[in-house]
Amino acid sequence: MTVELRAATPSDQSDFRRLWQGFCDGYGLTLAPEVTDFTWGRLMDPGNALTLRLACLDGRPQGFAIHQHHPSTWVLGDDGYLEDLYVAPEARGRGLGRALIEDLVAIGRARGWRRLYWLTEIENAAARRLYDQFCDNDGHIRYRMTL
Numbered sequence: 001m002t003v004e005l006r007a008a009t010p011s012d013q014s015d016f017r018r019l020w021q022g023f024c025d026g027y028g029l030t031l032a033p034e035v036t037d038f039t040w041g042r043l044m045d046p047g048n049a050l051t052l053r054l055a056c057l058d059g060r061p062q063g064f065a066i067h068q069h070h071p072s073t074w075v076l077g078d079d080g081y082l083e084d085l086y087v088a089p090e091a092r093g094r095g096l097g098r099a100l101i102e103d104l105v106a107i108g109r110a111r112g113w114r115r116l117y118w119l120t121e122i123e124n125a126a127a128r129r130l131y132d133q134f135c136d137n138d139g140h141i142r143y144r145m146t147l
Contacts, residue, residue: 019062019086080104085100104116119142
């Protein structure tokens with residue numbers, strides 16, 4: 001088994017859509033096709049803050065991390081935000097989620113980010129077992145208002 005972590009390219013669109021659908025299905029989400037089209041366009045736009053990293057097993061994308069960085073009022077520098085992390089069910093248990101987070105840690109350190117953070121649903125026990133190996137949750141509760 002060969003694991004490769006890399007930036008997504010336009011040729012990865014069909015694999016991204018397959019993985020993205022699995023991610024949405026896992027959360028019971030139905031997104032309009034134009035939202036996925038818009039997201040893909042943003043991910044491929046070098047001028048956009050969102051970035052897509054892929055975890056590939058034997059050359060085939062089997063997981064992704066969507067992230068961005070932004071200024072912070074709490075540190076002397078930027079924060080990195082891991083917006084979405086997903087590994088296909090058939091590839092789980094092979095360390096891809098851990099590898100994607102470690103990849104972002106390395107990117108953040110190289111770019112001078114001061115912190116990396118992410119959110120997950122409180123009942124997502126499998127993800128929390130992984131995340132708890134990196135750091136403790138910070139006790140915050142998210143509020144999100146639709147505008």
